Amino acid sequence: MSHHRPASEPSRDELLARLAEQRLASSRMDIVRVSDLVSATDPLRSGPDCPHPRQIEDYVRGRLKSRKQVAVREHLTHCPTCRRYVVGLREASSRPLPPAPVSAPTPVLGIGHIAGLTIAGVLLLLANTAMLDLLDAVEAQPVSVATVRTEPPRVVVEAASLEPRPVVVPAGESRETAGEGESLVEATEVGDPAARGATVQP
Incomplete structure (x- = not known):
């Protein structure tokens, strides 16, 4: 999108x-001030010969x-007053002016930098697409969680699936798939003895 400067x-x-x-x-105002200063301070400036x-x-x-x-x-060869005036004028006119302000240069991106930004954008897009596909594949399944009395205590996760798809185990340690009409039983260790014998429905 191009930005146009107002007219x-x-x-x-x-x-x-x-x-x-x-x-x-x-x-020019400095020169005039020098002229006025000399005229005001030196009475000889009003002389008929100057x-x-x-x-x-x-x-x-x-x-x-x-x-x-x-x-x-x-006239300047025999009038020291006018010579001083000339010196003042030349000093005022030869005073160097401060440099004009220059706007900061616009950074120019090299081809390598542009290519790097493009690749990074493509990778980010692919990562987002892959994450959406994963979330779409892992849908909520009927899952029951129970803690059985074993040493050490284990959580048994049973999930029924109508078609092959991944099942997410709450403990996050393993994942398997269940076929059509089959049940999946997955055991995962837990470290909370107080949870033994408890049944939790998601």
Whole structure:
């Protein structure tokens, strides 16, 4: 039986893509926080000669045109404040992201394991069938049980059978069959002397 995923449930690839977008957004927020921190703590960031923080971010990411790229690079040569800002941006952007969670691999059964499970199932089925056949063959028969006074005491089991079939002795020590119209007498030792002379009907 195949299990179909509901249409509204996202696939594993979609979940990983969403997770990657969330981590990228988190990294961008780190960069913005660094930018805001530098702007708030360093009064020189508002100087007329310093580029705008967003322009420095674009410089770090390589998004500026060649002319502005050169201008920001020249400014960094004599502005330690902007250089510290660039270092902070690069450290935030180069921070490694934690690996994406990977679901546990589904165990793959080898051909030997599958064959073993199949054979075990067949053997179990055969054992159950054989037990049902045995119970069907051993039906209840008219049985009388009596303890006679012997040394040691013995239980005598007499069963009448109309057709050849197995007869189960209560003591479980032996089993014989009786033919049509015949009676079977089976003697089995018992260890309870108090039961001598008692007659029990099943």
